[in-house]
Amino acid sequence: MNVVFNFAGWLRRGMCLAVVFTSLCGFVLSAHGADSAVQVQLDTKKANPRAVESLTERGILRDYRFAWTSIAQAFELNSLDSLEGAFAGDAKQILRGTVLSQQRSGFTRQYLNQNHRLEAVFYAPEGDVMELHDTAEYELRITDGGKIIHDEHVVMHFVVLMTPGADRWVIRRLQAVPQS
Amino acid sequence: MHRVLLICAVLCSAACPLAAVAQDLRVPASVTAGDDVTIPTTGSGKATFYLVGPGVSRKSEVSLGEEIRLQGQELWNAGDYLVLVCSDICNSGTFYVTAAKPASFAFLVHPSRVPVGQSDAVSGVAFPFDQFRNLVLTPVTVSFQLTAGNKPLFSKQVRTENGAAWFRTASGKSAGLLQVVASLDDLSAKRAVQQVASDPCNLRITGQRIPIGVLVQTEPVHDCAGNVVPDGTIVTFSATEANGKSTVDAPIKQGIARAQIEATGATVVSVASGVVMGNELRIGAKP
Amino acid sequence: MKFILPISLVVATAALMVLGLFIGGQARGTVGIAAGSAVYTPKADNAEQALKNLLADVQRRNWDRALAAVSKSSATDKESFIQEWTGSNGSLRSFSALEGFESRPLHITPDEAQIRVRLHWATPVGPLEDVRDFRLIREGDVWKTVLPKIQVPNVPAQVIPVTYLRWDLVSGGAADEWGSRNVDAPHVRIISMNAVDSAEGAVVMGEIVNEDTVPAFVNVNATLVDSAGSAIDDETSFDKINHVLLPKQVSPYRIDFPNISLKNVKSVRMDEKATLVPASADPVIGVMNQKIESDVQGKSVLHGDLFNQSGQTVNISHVIVSFYDNNAKVIWVADGYEDHALLPQSSEPFAVEIPKSVAPKVQNFHVVVDQYSLGRS
Numbered sequence: 001m002n003v004v005f006n007f008a009g010w011l012r013r014g015m016c017l018a019v020v021f022t023s024l025c026g027f028v029l030s031a032h033g034a035d036s037a038v039q040v041q042l043d044t045k046k047a048n049p050r051a052v053e054s055l056t057e058r059g060i061l062r063d064y065r066f067a068w069t070s071i072a073q074a075f076e077l078n079s080l081d082s083l084e085g086a087f088a089g090d091a092k093q094i095l096r097g098t099v100l101s102q103q104r105s106g107f108t109r110q111y112l113n114q115n116h117r118l119e120a121v122f123y124a125p126e127g128d129v130m131e132l133h134d135t136a137e138y139e140l141r142i143t144d145g146g147k148i149i150h151d152e153h154v155v156m157h158f159v160v161l162m163t164p165g166a167d168r169w170v171i172r173r174l175q176a177v178p179q180s
Numbered sequence: 181m182h183r184v185l186l187i188c189a190v191l192c193s194a195a196c197p198l199a200a201v202a203q204d205l206r207v208p209a210s211v212t213a214g215d216d217v218t219i220p221t222t223g224s225g226k227a228t229f230y231l232v233g234p235g236v237s238r239k240s241e242v243s244l245g246e247e248i249r250l251q252g253q254e255l256w257n258a259g260d261y262l263v264l265v266c267s268d269i270c271n272s273g274t275f276y277v278t279a280a281k282p283a284s285f286a287f288l289v290h291p292s293r294v295p296v297g298q299s300d301a302v303s304g305v306a307f308p309f310d311q312f313r314n315l316v317l318t319p320v321t322v323s324f325q326l327t328a329g330n331k332p333l334f335s336k337q338v339r340t341e342n343g344a345a346w347f348r349t350a351s352g353k354s355a356g357l358l359q360v361v362a363s364l365d366d367l368s369a370k371r372a373v374q375q376v377a378s379d380p381c382n383l384r385i386t387g388q389r390i391p392i393g394v395l396v397q398t399e400p401v402h403d404c405a406g407n408v409v410p411d412g413t414i415v416t417f418s419a420t421e422a423n424g425k426s427t428v429d430a431p432i433k434q435g436i437a438r439a440q441i442e443a444t445g446a447t448v449v450s451v452a453s454g455v456v457m458g459n460e461l462r463i464g465a466k467p
Numbered sequence: 468m469k470f471i472l473p474i475s476l477v478v479a480t481a482a483l484m485v486l487g488l489f490i491g492g493q494a495r496g497t498v499g500i501a502a503g504s505a506v507y508t509p510k511a512d513n514a515e516q517a518l519k520n521l522l523a524d525v526q527r528r529n530w531d532r533a534l535a536a537v538s539k540s541s542a543t544d545k546e547s548f549i550q551e552w553t554g555s556n557g558s559l560r561s562f563s564a565l566e567g568f569e570s571r572p573l574h575i576t577p578d579e580a581q582i583r584v585r586l587h588w589a590t591p592v593g594p595l596e597d598v599r600d601f602r603l604i605r606e607g608d609v610w611k612t613v614l615p616k617i618q619v620p621n622v623p624a625q626v627i628p629v630t631y632l633r634w635d636l637v638s639g640g641a642a643d644e645w646g647s648r649n650v651d652a653p654h655v656r657i658i659s660m661n662a663v664d665s666a667e668g669a670v671v672m673g674e675i676v677n678e679d680t681v682p683a684f685v686n687v688n689a690t691l692v693d694s695a696g697s698a699i700d701d702e703t704s705f706d707k708i709n710h711v712l713l714p715k716q717v718s719p720y721r722i723d724f725p726n727i728s729l730k731n732v733k734s735v736r737m738d739e740k741a742t743l744v745p746a747s748a749d750p751v752i753g754v755m756n757q758k759i760e761s762d763v764q765g766k767s768v769l770h771g772d773l774f775n776q777s778g779q780t781v782n783i784s785h786v787i788v789s790f791y792d793n794n795a796k797v798i799w800v801a802d803g804y805e806d807h808a809l810l811p812q813s814s815e816p817f818a819v820e821i822p823k824s825v826a827p828k829v830q831n832f833h834v835v836v837d838q839y840s841l842g843r844s
Contacts, residue, residue, distance in 0.1 A: 049346065089645055090313045094235040094257050102237035109232065122344045125303035126290035131342055142232060142264070144239070149230070149270050156260060159315060159343065161307070163645075172645065173315055176234070176259035178210065178276045288646040291654075293680055371647075376680045380715075410680045412632050412748045414716040424758035427834060428776070431713060431748035433630045440776060442755040442814075454676050454715035455658060 038072070038114045040065045042132075047120035050127060056169075060120070060130065060162065063169040068114055068136075074099050075109040088163065088170040095174075107144040114138040118160075127164070129172075134158040155179075205263055205273030213258050213280045213312045217250040219273075221265060233261035233277070258314035279314035285322075287362045287369035294351045294358075295378040296405055302326070302373055303348040306362040308340060317343045325361045328352045328375065351375055355407040377407035383458030385417070385451045390440065394419065394463050396449050397438040408435055415453045421445040514580035514603040515570055517610035522584065525552050526565050538604055542616035551617050556808035557782035557841045563590040563806065578605045583763075592706065592785075592804055600763065620813040627778030627811060632748040634682050653683030655712065655741040661797050662735055665822070669724040671735055672800040674789055674833075677712035682746035685712055687720045690736040691727060699731060700724050707802055709787055709837040711746050718835050719789035721800035750777030752784060754834040755814065759821065767826035772814040773805060773836060781809040785837040786817050790829045799825040809838075 042061050044052035052060075067086040074082040074095065083095050102108060115137045122131035135157055142150040161173035211217050221227070223244035231238040231250065234257040242248050244267065255261070255277050263273045289304040304324060308316040322345040326334040333352050338345040345362075351373075352358060358373040381404035387396035396417050401409040415437035419426045421444070428439035441449070446465045451458035517536060524533035530549055537543065543551075554560025567587040574581040579602070586597040602613045636650075660673035671689040687708060690701040702722050709718035757771040769788055775781050784805040792798045803819045821829060 049348070097235040098233075098237055101235070105230075105237045105239035107230065107237065107239060109237075121342050122346075124288065124290075124305045124344075124346065125300075125348050126288075128288055128290060129305060129307075131344055133342075140262075142230065142262075144228075144230075149266055150262070150264055150272055152272070159317060161315065174234075175315055176276070177278075177317065286645045290651065292651045369647075374680075410714065412634065412682075413680065413714040416717075424756045424771070426753060426755040426757060426771075428751065428753040429713075429716060429835065430751050431632060433632055433748070439751070439753065441753060442772070442774065454678065454717065 038065045038068045038116065040068070040116045040118055042118045042120065044120045044123075047123040047130070050123040050125055052120055052123055052130070053127075056127070056130075059169050060118075060132070064116065064118060064132075064134075064160075064162070064171075066168075067171050067174075068111070068116065071095065072111040072114070075102065075111065078103045078108055085168070086170060087172075087174075088165065089172045091161075091171045091174045107142060107149075110139075110141040110143065112139040112141060130162045130169070132160040132162065134160055205265060205271050207263050207273035207275045209275060211255055211275060211277045213256055213277050213310055213314050214252045215255065216252045217255060217275075219248040219250065219263060221245060221248060223267070225267060227265050227267040230264035230266070231261060232264070233257065234259040236261075256312040256314075258310075258312075279316045279318070280310035280312065282308035282316045282320055282364055282367060283311035284309050284313075285362055285364070285367065285369040287371060289360045289371040289373060291373065293374045293376050296351055296353055296355055296375050296403070296407060297378060299350045300348050301351040302358070302360070303346065304360055304362065304371070305344060305346040306340075306364075306369070307343055308364060308367075315343045316340075320364055321345075323363045325363070327359045327361075328354065328356060333358070353405055377409045378403040378405065379456050380409050380413070380415075380453045380458075381456075383415070383451055383453060383456060385449065385458060385461050387449055387461050387463055389463060389466060393440060393442040393444070394447060394449065395438070395440050396451075396461065398432070398436055398451065398458070400435040401432055401437065401453070409453075411435070413437075413453060415451060417441065417449060417451055419443050419447045419449045421447045512608065512610070514575055514605075514610045515572055515582060517603055518570055518582050518584065518601055518612055519568075521612050522565070522568050522570075522586075528553075536611055538606060538611040538613045540604070541612070541614040543614045547617045547619055548614070550619065554806065554808075556780050556810065558806060558808035559590055559592065559595075559783045559804050560588075560806040563588045563595070566594070573600065579603070580610070588806075590804070590806075592783075595804060595806070597806075598762075598764070620810045620815075622810045622813055625812075629749060629778055634746050636743055636745045650743060653677055653679040653681050653685075653712075653741045653743055655679070655683050655685050655739050657687065657737055657739055658717070659797050660735070660737060662729060662732070663798070664729045665824075667723065667725050669727045669729050669732065670721060671724070671737075672707075672719065672721040672789070673797050674717050674719050675708070675712070675739060676717045677714055677741070680714050682714070682744055683712050683741040684710055684744040685718070686710065686740045687722065688738040688740065689722045689724075690738070691724060691732045692734045692736055693731055694733040696733075698736075700727055706785070707787065707800060709785075709835050711744060711837070713746065713748060716835075717833070719787050719797065719800040719833065721802075750775055750779055750781055750838065750840070752776065752781065752809065752836045752838060754786075754836060757832070757834060759826075759829065759832070762818070766823070767821040767829075769801075769819045769821060769832060769834075770816065771818075771834065772816050773809055774814045775809040775811055778811045779840060780811060781838045782841050783839040784809055784815075784817075785839075786819055787835050787837065788819050789833045790821060790825060791831045791833070792828045793830045795831070798828055 070082045070086045080099055117135045119133045137155050140152050140154050157177050157179050159175045159177055162169045163172050221244045225244050227242055227244050229240050229242040236254050258277050258279045260276055265271045286307040294301045306322045319340050321339050323337045324347045334349045336347050352375055355375050355377050358375050360371045362369050380401045384399045385396050387394050411432050413432045414429050417428045417439045419441040426441045430437045430439040444466045447463045449461040521533055521536040566589045569585045571583050573583050582601050584599050588595045603610050655677050657675050662671045677683045687704040691699040693699050704720040704722050707721035753774040755772045755774050759769050762768045787802040789797045790799040801819045805817050807815050809815055
């Protein structure tokens, strides 16, 4: 039996399969990105001069988790809508600027498997501002034109200023700092 | 079979560039916000450059072997920046932008109104920011000064810790404006706190019979320190006579609250403001 | 043949229209009659029917026919009769509609009758009920309603000097620097709270004071918590509170939890919310001649007169009362809307019902008046 190996045809089929595989891969990963829960632990023992009330603690946990879910969605989908509600002032402006320039550049960022260890270090006497330090671990993935160009597990340190809004705590400043 | 495996490996590497190992770029360890930065590259040919940071997501084409120039305006926001240079593989590097020197304050003072003579009633928090609105985390000394009229009430120098400096003190003894100033070198931020009278003290009323009933009014209403209670404060007059009770919630106007009450019989009038009670007044029946 | 269908359609339509006139008339006549037996009859040969005719005409605003059912011996004229039923001066009545009524004869002789009517009004503040007694007399072979003289407040022309006092609020723009324009919310405090079971469910009530020197818009929320620490329900004081509190002013509040029993409640979480609002210190409304009496139905009712001491018309006034027991504890909070406008320097009576279970324990009470004037905040 004389079998002729049609390399071109095989390559085309192979490429198709590869595209399907890559697409599936991307779909699974992006679905994972959208669904992956943001883990946040909060330690308020060092907060001063005011002790953090238990209701406030719950609010901070809820709203900080929501804020990072919003960041992840906004950067993954290049959507400004996700940034409504969780941010105020400079933080909101900077995040909006980031999404807008991502839209222009055409690439996206994903923050996967987020784990935040949050520590309240300053809580103003009147309870109108709280400074928190976040040691965040996540997988940062940058995708350009469907192609992953960077994927890295990172440990970051953030200084966060949160202020009470009408019905939630909002992030007013989110600034990454080198590990001291 | 080997050819099949080889092709699979080629396809896999095309589909999953994760396999490209990031190599260090020579990026600066730390940059001050707003400063220009140059990043040297090696090699030859074209590559795609990515700058991923707070407020910036830049993608551009660069020539390997030439320096990549980052303008200061791309580095206004303090935080971490990721640099990627991709040709066949992607090389990456990260650096931090730190805040420049303080150029302004966020100065939060509470409360905006405070009753006089209360301990630990006035507090303030200052956060120094640089000219790009980055929080300055390097310790600096902030000076807080409180003055009522021209009289200094409180002064304190506080070194910032984690970017925050704060104070807390008692309110003054007299109603009026309290100026609160935070300063750092030639920078300063001013806020005002209204010191108001405390609860009324020795609330006293006088009254007289008029054709339609009784007219009652307070003496000028003061707090226990002698400050005039603000106009608009509600004073409740209650008149009790044999066949019923009448009440009027009257605002203080020009220091005095006044009400007319329909009452014909012998009447006992009492007065209260909030939870503070005043004297009772007995007025005889209409002749 | 081709004309049969159109002709039959026209005939059927006409027949239905004629039928509709009769059936429609009957349907309208039953509006407001709980028993559903009233029909407008041109000739009222009994007292109850005569009164129902009158009220049906009032509902339809058929003033001429309504007035024809009023006895000539009544001391009323067309203008004041219409004003009595439709309201004036932007009062609550002028925004209300008579939705229905139920009548019950109290006393009937061959020539005279006394009938009690429960009037159901649809108003912007919810359904309101009004109980009125009507006297009817036989005039020939028809019954007619005798209406008492309607007292329309007559305010003489005058100048009333007012030292006007109000608080305006200047809010900062969006571009304001963080912290540069802090104006604190007013400081308010709940000074008493009591939770009781009532026939309708659990009730949380008490009093709140504005301790600040600026006006406050206040709302009180309560959350009922069970023994496991979970929230059973949370509600707000809605309109059972004087929302705008001037400095040092005290208001009752009441929060209703329908169909919830306190047996299942371990604790109550209270939350008062206050925001700064522009407000005026005027008008001042005095609450005169307050006394608790039994009404014609034997219910305990707090009566009094609202006296507008200012020079401007108060369109809608809302009376809220806290009732105390002999330990000065708030045991009930009740409210009522005044459906007549309060003209300057004039009075209007008000009445607030006290539940039977509470009435014997009431030792004292505190009345506050919330007011709304058209064209003012």
